[in-house]
Amino acid sequence: MSKYILAIDQGTTSSRAIIYNSALQALTTAQQELPLSYPEPGWVEQNPQQIWQSVLGCIKQALQQLALKPTDIAAIGITNQRETTLLWHKASGKTLYPAIVWQDRRTAKQCQQLKDTGCEPMLQQKTGLLADPYFSATKLGWLLDNIPGARALAEAGELCFGTVDCYLLWQLTGGKVHATDASNASRTLLFNINSQRWDDELLQLFDIPAAIFPQVMDNAAHFGITDPHILGANIPILSMIGDQQAALLGQACISPGMSKSTYGTGCFAVVNTGATVMLSQHKLLSTLAWRLEGQSTYALEGSIFMAGATVQWLRDKLGIIQQASDTEALAQQSSYQQTELLIPAFTGLGTPYWRPEINAALFGMTRDTGRAELATAALCSVAYQSRDLLSAMLKDGVRVDSLRVDGGMTANRWYLQALADLSQTPITRCHTTDTTALGAAFLAALQLGYVNNLTDINRIWQSGEQFQPVLPADSAQALYQRWQRACKALIALEL
Ligand SMILES: Nc1ncnc2c1ncn2[C@@H]1O[C@H](COP(=O)(O)OP(=O)(O)O)[C@@H](O)[C@H]1O
Ligand SMILES: O=P(O)(O)OC[C@H](O)CO
Numbered sequence: 001m002s003k004y005i006l007a008i009d010q011g012t013t014s015s016r017a018i019i020y021n022s023a024l025q026a027l028t029t030a031q032q033e034l035p036l037s038y039p040e041p042g043w044v045e046q047n048p049q050q051i052w053q054s055v056l057g058c059i060k061q062a063l064q065q066l067a068l069k070p071t072d073i074a075a076i077g078i079t080n081q082r083e084t085t086l087l088w089h090k091a092s093g094k095t096l097y098p099a100i101v102w103q104d105r106r107t108a109k110q111c112q113q114l115k116d117t118g119c120e121p122m123l124q125q126k127t128g129l130l131a132d133p134y135f136s137a138t139k140l141g142w143l144l145d146n147i148p149g150a151r152a153l154a155e156a157g158e159l160c161f162g163t164v165d166c167y168l169l170w171q172l173t174g175g176k177v178h179a180t181d182a183s184n185a186s187r188t189l190l191f192n193i194n195s196q197r198w199d200d201e202l203l204q205l206f207d208i209p210a211a212i213f214p215q216v217m218d219n220a221a222h223f224g225i226t227d228p229h230i231l232g233a234n235i236p237i238l239s240m241i242g243d244q245q246a247a248l249l250g251q252a253c254i255s256p257g258m259s260k261s262t263y264g265t266g267c268f269a270v271v272n273t274g275a276t277v278m279l280s281q282h283k284l285l286s287t288l289a290w291r292l293e294g295q296s297t298y299a300l301e302g303s304i305f306m307a308g309a310t311v312q313w314l315r316d317k318l319g320i321i322q323q324a325s326d327t328e329a330l331a332q333q334s335s336y337q338q339t340e341l342l343i344p345a346f347t348g349l350g351t352p353y354w355r356p357e358i359n360a361a362l363f364g365m366t367r368d369t370g371r372a373e374l375a376t377a378a379l380c381s382v383a384y385q386s387r388d389l390l391s392a393m394l395k396d397g398v399r400v401d402s403l404r405v406d407g408g409m410t411a412n413r414w415y416l417q418a419l420a421d422l423s424q425t426p427i428t429r430c431h432t433t434d435t436t437a438l439g440a441a442f443l444a445a446l447q448l449g450y451v452n453n454l455t456d457i458n459r460i461w462q463s464g465e466q467f468q469p470v471l472p473a474d475s476a477q478a479l480y481q482r483w484q485r486a487c488k489a490l491i492a493l494e495l
Contacts, residue, residue, distance in 0.1 A: 003022045005019070005021075005445055005448070007076075008080075012266075014034055019066055022074075026438070029062065032057055046098060048099050052171045056171075077437075078168055079436050081243060082243065082244065083187045085136045086166075105134075105357070106139075124279060134303065136189060137202070138189075154209045155209045161208075165242070174229060178214045181221075181241055182218065183287070183291070184240065190208065220239050221238070221447065238444040241439060245289050245299065249443070250442065252461035253271075259272070262406050262407040262435070263382065264308055266309065270300070270301045271393060271400065274297060275296065281396060282393075283353075284301060285302075308324065308408050311379075325411065339363075339365075341362070341364050342361075342363075344378065345359055362374075383421075390403075404429075417467050
């Protein structure tokens with residue numbers, strides 16, 4: 001009998017396929033890096049075919065690594081980078097344009113207009129989100145307005161809109177299923193998280209025809225079966241969930257008040273708020289954590305656009321490191337007290353600033369500034385931004401006493417100590433950095449009946465290393481105040 005679960009984790013910089021046994025132990029991982037392109041300042045795109053082919057390649061490689069046949073897989077679960085927007089022809093499956101990636105801020109002006117015309121409170125009330133180019137709505141509007149003929153085709157019902165989960169489902173089912181899940185839908189700025197529907201008033205506001213929208217399903221459901229031409233078997237797809245919500249589940253944050261922070265390309269701190277939507281007064285996002293059997297669990301989220309991506313910038317643009325892990329040894333040669341301070345607003349600033357038009361800046365350079373100081377500034381910038389998120393949560397009445405962390409950047413022990421020190425918060429690393437895939441696999445297991453309910457995740461989650469703050473609180477406070485002054489100065493510059 002087939003009993004393995006295959007989780008697809010389609011992240012911003014890489015795709016992964018992980019095969020789990022029925023006890024949800026990860027047996028093998030296959031991974032492929034994915035490039036991003038930056039065709040104009042502020043634009044971030046990805047090739048949809050490359051996304052799909054990398055996923056397919058990883059699935060085949062993972063099966064090969066365990067010498068399994070596709071028929072050995074009982075179910076597939078999908079988790080993905082969220083908000084990234086695709087538009088394709090219903091008949092051919094051909095995309096009309098590259099995927100517009102979540103970090104893209106080409107629609108900053110439209111979002112400013114929404115703010116100027118006083119729409120933001122209504123947007124927040126309906127969707128839990130804010131008027132920012134991060135979300136899918138204005139990206140989709142841009143596609144319809146800028147690709148010749150797209151709007152007419154959309155109105156005629158000949159196009160499909162989808163985020164990456166939806167696009168992968170379409171590909172895996174051979175173009176038979178156009179569906180998304182509630183957690184991904186909740187990141188589009190078009191989905192009403194109270195009524196759990198695509199919102200007509202929002203579709204009108206953003207001028208988007210209803211005909212292009214996918215069906216919205218629970219996070220554990222029968223989404224479809226794989227086309228046998230693709231993998232050589234009919235495998236059911238039984239879960240889909242946005243990567244940050246998947247990590248919340250994979251980190252066993254299933255009770256209200258529990259929180260995690262994932263450090264991949266960006267950083268996303270998410271706290272479970274239970275069955276009620278909690279609207280932030282301090283620029284956090286309210287989002288759907290998951291919907292199971294029609295019952296929604298909500299979350300509060302703080303989003304940082306450049307976490308591990310800042311480390312990639314050191315590698316790919318400055319060329320001062322060979323690989324991301326080199327930052328650890330470099331940072332050991334400097335200290336938090338260094339004068340250099342990096343504000344990595346390479347794709348604008350997210351929570352709590354929401355300033356898509358701001359660019360990055362490096363303050364406090366001296367003649368001695370070198371590789372070590374730049375690496376330290378990069379790592380500390382992610383810790384300071386994390387403190388921004390935790391402070392916003394505290395102002396909203398949510399105290400994070402200790403934080404569960406995961407994601408590629410948490411392989412860096414120096415960074416995790418800096419995070420504990422600069423945020424003055426005890427940090428617990430999960431036994432696996434792949435909590436995202438685990439969340440998706442767990443939901444597929446729930447649908448298969450391998451686990452009974454969400455509390456079973458507590459049997460699977462294991463604590464890894466812990467990091468306690470050792471920097472005195474007043475020193476951390478002084479450093480953080482310097483960070484805040486620098487952010488304020490950069491925003492005030494309006495260059
Ligand atoms: N040892 C390390 N130190 C700092 N950053 C790291 C380290 N290892 C990986 N990273 C960063 O983690 C990110 C990859 O993490 P991952 O969780 O795979 O991201 P994503 O899912 O967004 O593609 C990269 O941006 C990389 O720079
Ligand atoms: O690629 P990640 O893991 O940084 O996640 C991207 C987020 O889903 C964007 O909202």
